Amino acid sequence: MGMLSDYHLHSDFSADSQEKPENQILQGIKLGLKHMCFTDHVDYDYPLDEIFEFDMEEYFNTLNALKEKYKDQIEVHIGVELGLQPHLQERYDRLLSSYPFDFVIGSSHVVKGFDPYYGEYYEGRTEYEAYHEYFEYVLENIMAFDNFDVYGHIDYVVRYGPNKNADYSYEKYSDIIDRILQKLIEKGKGIELNTAGFKYGLGHPNPTEKIIEKYRELGGKIITIGSDGHKTEHLGYDFEKVPNILKTSGFNYYNVFKNRKIETILLDS
Template identity: 55%
Template sequence: MDRKILWDCHMHSSFSADSDTPMESMIQRAVELGLKGITFTEHLDPDYPATPDGLDFSLDIPSYQKKLAELSDTYKDKIQMRFGIELGLQMHLGEYFDSLLARVPFDFAIGSSHLVHGYDPYYPEFFEGRKEFLCYMEYFESILENISVYDGFDVYGHIDYVVRYGPNKNLEYSYGRYKDILDEILRKLISKGKGIELNTGGYHYGLGEPNPCTAVIKRYRELGGEIITIGADAHTPDKVAYAFDKAATVLENCGFRYYTVFKDHKPEFISL
């Protein structure tokens, strides 16, 4: 099958707390798939609370940078690699992230909401004893809070991440049900010159949709949004470039004729 999307711009390795996969294994899989390039976006979530499984979402950036540089050289004739990061946004972390991005030469920064007022929807405690609708609304409200105080990222990651973990997942979720707040998020991102990502993780979480869902991606385009990256959010080799054929179809159906990759925080537009 001819691939239309040849860059995976959201992936993790053992430098992220929630992956045990050696970086080289992710690269080798991308080479096997015939990708032109990949961007590692290792997790950095400062002030992340203690987790039931004892994960530590700090990041050894010097070691990460060194290893990626070594492997970029090793595989330079087979695949391009870019140096990215996924920032776990919270309202009080803006100065910290500004300082970090000023001194470390990342190519790409995803801004993501993992915590909602101290709770990660990944863990069931966030939903216990509460209506799912209100939990989802609080998540979207937290995105607005984050982008109101910080916009140093390049794209906002998996905007409806919360539906991966809700009791009913996306059974009762739709763009239309949350239209007002989702439109506010999209308009604010567009006004700040920020992109979004089409994250195919939703497919391997069984949603039958990317994150955000197709209707949100279409609305972003209708509102004038132009910057969209593609990433599988892979933490293991089998998920690299996952469902990228579906992603290409979604982009085309939403009015895109290209996708975006970043180098030195500058967008490059690649035709589908």
């Protein structure tokens, strides 16, 4: 694995995780990570009973104490994963201006009142139509928001579709995916190499290798690495595959963020 950095991970501050932050840090040290960044979920106006919000003061107090405790063993950073919806722009801007985040992931978890995690999102239409609508909504969110650093798991929807990624490819949706990538590049935003796709049995990261290659081909320069881990056993998941994917896609480096400032780490450093 080398000294790769996990810049997408969750703890029990996220509604969908029960893992203590300290357990994640100890696992990161065990794996030999150089950096790790907590990106717990904030999804305002989430449509179901789960509340993807938490006490931000407690979050910073807890993580800052752990950051100090383990400072000689690993660099711990404090981020957030925002579930974007166009009408939430001002509310998220207020949140981000109120706390000193190191890193912000923008993600699409809810599309017109539905989370593609649940089957009802796909009812009454083809899988292609559902997936294409998801990508159109990603683009709508990118058009509406500027205050994020990278876009998370751009093809999140394929984790949960009726056939997952059996009938999915970059080429099949290249019309809308290229527009997404071009808009991210125009805004100076990055993407992530999210290894949870391997955990979900897709055989590929999110987004797929082809999308990462296309982002680079179009002029994209910013890429972070994340496991999307919600348990300690998911931290650094399949990171041994990451260097080859990056190099094949045209990257000889990856990025980390501190105080919303980008840093570049060479793969062989």
